[in-house]
Amino acid sequence: xxxxxxxxxxxxxxxxxxxxxxxxxxxxxxxxxxxxxxxxxxxxxxxxxxxxxxxxxxxxxxxxxxxxxxxxxxxxxxxxxxxxxxxxxxxxxxxxxxxxxxxxxxxxxxxxxxxxxxxxxxxxxxxxxxxxxxxxxxxxxxxxxxxxxxxxxxxxxxxxxxxxxxxxxxxxxxxxxxxxxxxxxxxxxxxxxxxxxxxxxxxxxxxxxxxxxxxxxxxxxxxxxxxxxxxxxxxxxxxxxxxxxxxxxxxxxxxxxxxxxxxxxxxxxxxxxxxxxxxxxxxxxxxxxxxxxxxxxxxxxxxxxxxxxxxxxxx
Amino acid sequence: xxxxxxxxxxxxxxxxxxxxxxxxxxxxxxxxxxxxxxxxxxxxxxxxxxxxxxxxxxxxxxxxxxxxxxxxxxxxxxxxxxxxxxxxxxxxxxxxxxxxxxxxxxxxxxxxxxxxxxxxx
Numbered sequence: 147x148x149x150x151x152x153x154x155x156x157x158x159x160x161x162x163x164x165x166x167x168x169x170x171x172x173x174x175x176x177x178x179x180x181x182x183x184x185x186x187x188x189x190x191x192x193x194x195x196x197x198x199x200x201x202x203x204x205x206x207x208x209x210x211x212x213x214x215x216x217x218x219x220x221x222x223x224x225x226x227x228x229x230x231x232x233x234x235x236x237x238x239x240x241x242x243x244x245x246x247x248x249x250x251x252x253x254x255x256x257x258x259x260x261x262x263x264x265x266x267x268x269x270x271x272x273x274x275x276x277x278x279x280x281x282x283x284x285x286x287x288x289x290x291x292x293x294x295x296x297x298x299x300x301x302x303x304x305x306x307x308x309x310x311x312x313x314x315x316x317x318x319x320x321x322x323x324x325x326x327x328x329x330x331x332x333x334x335x336x337x338x339x340x341x342x343x344x345x346x347x348x349x350x351x352x353x354x355x356x357x358x359x360x361x362x363x364x365x366x367x368x369x370x371x372x373x374x375x376x377x378x379x380x381x382x383x384x385x386x387x388x389x390x391x392x393x394x395x396x397x398x399x400x401x402x403x404x405x406x407x408x409x410x411x412x413x414x415x416x417x418x419x420x421x422x423x424x425x426x427x428x429x430x431x432x433x434x435x436x437x438x439x440x441x442x443x444x445x446x447x448x449x450x451x452x453x454x455x456x457x458x459x460x461x
Numbered sequence: 462x463x464x465x466x467x468x469x470x471x472x473x474x475x476x477x478x479x480x481x482x483x484x485x486x487x488x489x490x491x492x493x494x495x496x497x498x499x500x501x502x503x504x505x506x507x508x509x510x511x512x513x514x515x516x517x518x519x520x521x522x523x524x525x526x527x528x529x530x531x532x533x534x535x536x537x538x539x540x541x542x543x544x545x546x547x548x549x550x551x552x553x554x555x556x557x558x559x560x561x562x563x564x565x566x567x568x569x570x571x572x573x574x575x576x577x578x579x580x581x582x
Contacts, residue, residue, distance in 0.1 A: 156530035157567035159575065162515050163524040215500070265548070267532075270488065272563065401563055439546045451522065 190303065259460065260436045261299050265401075271412035272401040276433055277394055281460035282339050285319055285361040289451050291459055292432060299433045300459040301386055301397055301443075302425035303334070304363040311452050315364035317457075318355040332367030332375075332422035334388055334458070336360055341395045343388060343420045345370045363456070366406070366423035374410040377423075385409040388458065389421035397424065399431070399443070424458070466518050468494065470505050479519065482526075483552050484562060485511050497539070498554040499558045508534065529564045529572060540576060545569035 154160055195207040259281030265274050281298050291297060305314040316333075328347050335342045335351035337360040342351055345367040355362035367375045368387055382403040389398050391413075398421070401407055406423075413421050430451065431443035466482060468475045481497040487508040494502045494511075504511070512534060515526050523535050535552060542551035545566045553559040564572075 152526060154531060156532070156565045157571075158530065159571045160528040161524045162512055162519070162526040162528055162534065164516055164519045164521055240545055261510075265565075267488070355548050 190296075236248055259298055261433055261460070263384075263433065263435060266416065267414040268415050269408075270402075271404055271408055273412060273416070274399045274401060275391070275416075276397040276399070277391075278396075278460040283336050283337075283341055283361075283395070283460050284318070284326050285317075285336065285363060285456060286459050287313075287319055287324065287454060287456045289455060291406075291457055292430075294459075294461070296461045297432070298460045299397065299431075300457040301399075301431040301455050302386075302429040303458040304329075304365060306426060306452050311454055313363075313454050313456060316352060316362060317364075317456070318352070318360065318362035320361065321356055321359035323356060328364070330364040330366055332365045333362065334365070334422060335362045341388075343390055343395070343422055345375070345420075345422075363458075367421075368406065368410040368418060368423055369413055369418050369421040372414055372417075372419050374407065374414055377406040377410075380405055380407075382408075383427045385426045386424040386431070387413065387418075387421045389413055389418045391416065391418050430455075430457075464518065464520055466515060468504055468506060468511060468514060471580075473502075475502050475504060479515075479523070480536075480538065483539050483558070483560060486562065487532040495552075495560055496560055497554055497558060508532065513532065527572065529577070530568045533562060533564055535562065537576065537579075540572075543569050543573045543576070545573060 165425065260279055261281070262277040262279055263274060265272070267273070276299060278299060280425060286300075292300060304317055306312070307314055313325040315327040315330045316396075330348055331345050333344055333346065333349055333351065335344075335349070335355050337351065337354050337358055344351070351386060352362050353361060365388075366377050368377070369375060370388065372394065382405050383398040384402075385404050385406070387398045387409065389396050391398075398418070401410075404412070428444045431441075433441040435441065463517060464479060466479050468477075475494060477494075477496055483495045483497055485495070485508060486493045488503070490505065490507060491503045492506050492508050494504060496502075506514075508528075508531070512526075512528055515534070518553050519526070526534055527537055528534050529550075535550070539552040539554060540550065541553045541555065542549070544550075548563045548566055550562040550569060550570050550571065550572070551559065552563060
């Protein structure tokens with residue numbers, strides 16, 4: 147019997163064989179960890195050697211050191227890996243001479259937001275949860291926003307009418323009223339960069355969005371007060387939702403086809419307190435992950451999307 | 462040489478030629494066994510137990526089954542598509558069935574490297 151008692155991580159694979167065969171492809175996570183540790187050790191040794199070499203030199207030391215933060219600053223600004231950015235910034239502030247350089251060399255602070263992603267399965271519903279961290283939400287109409295490289299995540303928000311191409315129900319874009327209506331009771335308001343989800347035919351957030359250059363759209367309500375809201379459509383499809391989970395606003399996407407009830411029930415089981423629907427099925431979505439990977443949902447060529455296709459985006 | 466795999470619990474038994482077993486996915490305390498005829502059986506066995514039974518019953522040199530993370534076992538013969546960025550794995554015989562599975566990106570990267578390595582042998 148092979149593999150008896152061997153645990154396996156989600157990031158690993160293992161060949162099942164009648165003979166013990168702990169086969170792991172060349173780039174298994176443990177191998178990567180080992181290489182990472184060796185690389186880290188090499189960096190530490192190199193840093194120590196460099197320190198003593200520089201210490202042995204006179205006159206040029208301060209100048210060489212002074213250039214270092216601007217170089218690392220450049221690499222930080224292009225990196226969405228917030229942990230690395232923080233650690234590098236701390237290093238640059240440790241040197242008094244660096245502070246003088248900072249005062250005459252403005253360092254551009256790029257947004258440090260990122261999207262955290264995790265998969266879960268609840269009662270047969272396979273869900274992916276995207277959590278924006280330090281990212282600013284807004285709405286956008288049209289597909290041009292998808293070309294903006296600062297967009298960390300975008301999903302279609304309000305539905306479009308098939309007959310006239312207009313946005314269904316009330317929609318406010320940066321304080322401008324684009325459409326009206328209350329056919330869907332769920333709403334999402336973005337006021338001063340903060341998302342509020344709820345269910346109401348009339349809400350003060352609509353007025354606030356208009357008077358504060360905010361954003362507002364309506365969709366099917368799925369969950370309110372940790373309770374499932376019944377909706378008429380009964381068919382199964384890939385589902386997406388904007389939800390409040392443990393006090394954070396997240397996007398939840400199903401990886402298998404579910405009814406509204408199954409989708410909402412799974413969200414309640416995972417602890418969602420409020421959720422409204424986002425356009426599902428073949429809708430477009432894009433997520434830029436911290437490691438540079440880009441996930442795209444249902445890419446079919448952006449030119450094929452109607453003019454009023456709208457997105458909730460995080461930058 | 463292919464042989465039958467037997468998965469038995471106190472109340473049920475699934476007997477399937479190893480070449481017809483496509484994948485096994487963990488679902489809580491159950492395992493969903495997918496076969497090449499499109500059928501699916503839920504067994505009250507955990508994935509680790511399924512893995513051990515496959516190992517016990519496989520012929521020497523038969524290593525077509527691959528455990529991917531905590532939740533999935535696949536028959537590599539049916540893998541037709543891997544996209545680690547989208548965490549997507551498609552299983553098909555190219556004719557009668559097509560299943561989509563998902564796994565972590567790291568695991569699918571490793572799987573891709575493994576498939577490429579054995580294809581080059």
